[in-house]
Amino acid sequence: MADNVTPRVRVPREASAGDSVSVRTLISHPMESGQRRDGDGNIIPRQIINRFTCDFNGQNVVDVTLEPAISTNPYFQFEAVVNETGTFQFTWYDDDGSVYEETADIAVS
């Protein structure tokens, strides 16, 4: 597991039913591309987050496949339609098998 992996997400606290709300996510992760070399000329092995998903109340919002060309600390912004009060579930999958999770609640009126 990479060090100090901290997911951060931002969704509006409340919205009206049927609104499309903006979701922003950031996770601190080195996203080691497997292209770089250390001081001795050895390739630093690849370690990236290879998949990111976001669900709202069990319904998929986005499912992203990441490659090494995504920057350090992967950031994603997208929109989700909310029809009822519920919870966003965010999941990041690391190359080494680790899974990082985060949730965010939204109140819909």
Place this chain on the structure above:
Amino acid sequence: MDVSRRQFVGTGLVAAAAFFGLPKIASAEGLEEAINAFTGGADAASDGITLIAPEIAENGNTVPIEVEAPGAESIMILAAGNPSPDVCTINFGPAAGRHAASTRIRLAGEQDVIAIARMPDGSFKQARQNVRVTIGGCGG
């Protein structure tokens, strides 16, 4: 064996071309392959998809990009000049709002960023934007 100066220079040029030229060709092939794997060789229209990327990026390590394709079920982003052209593939689920996303990507140098959207009816849309990079982002 007698090697004239002319032959020697010629051989040197061929060797140099092989050495410097091949990675570029390999990368172009990789791009074709990546596109074909996604589209299955189908042609892509150029309307109905928007790719926003800076014309000049100071730092190739984090280039902000934004892509929007109304109604698309999936958008693939490629960087034509990177060692490996794949950047990411965004699949939109039933709870997605506007079919748009923004993220930050790495670019090795000046190159085209390509976005291809797959529509539910099986057609494809493609957008391309050239980005100049001051500092490359592949640790080279």
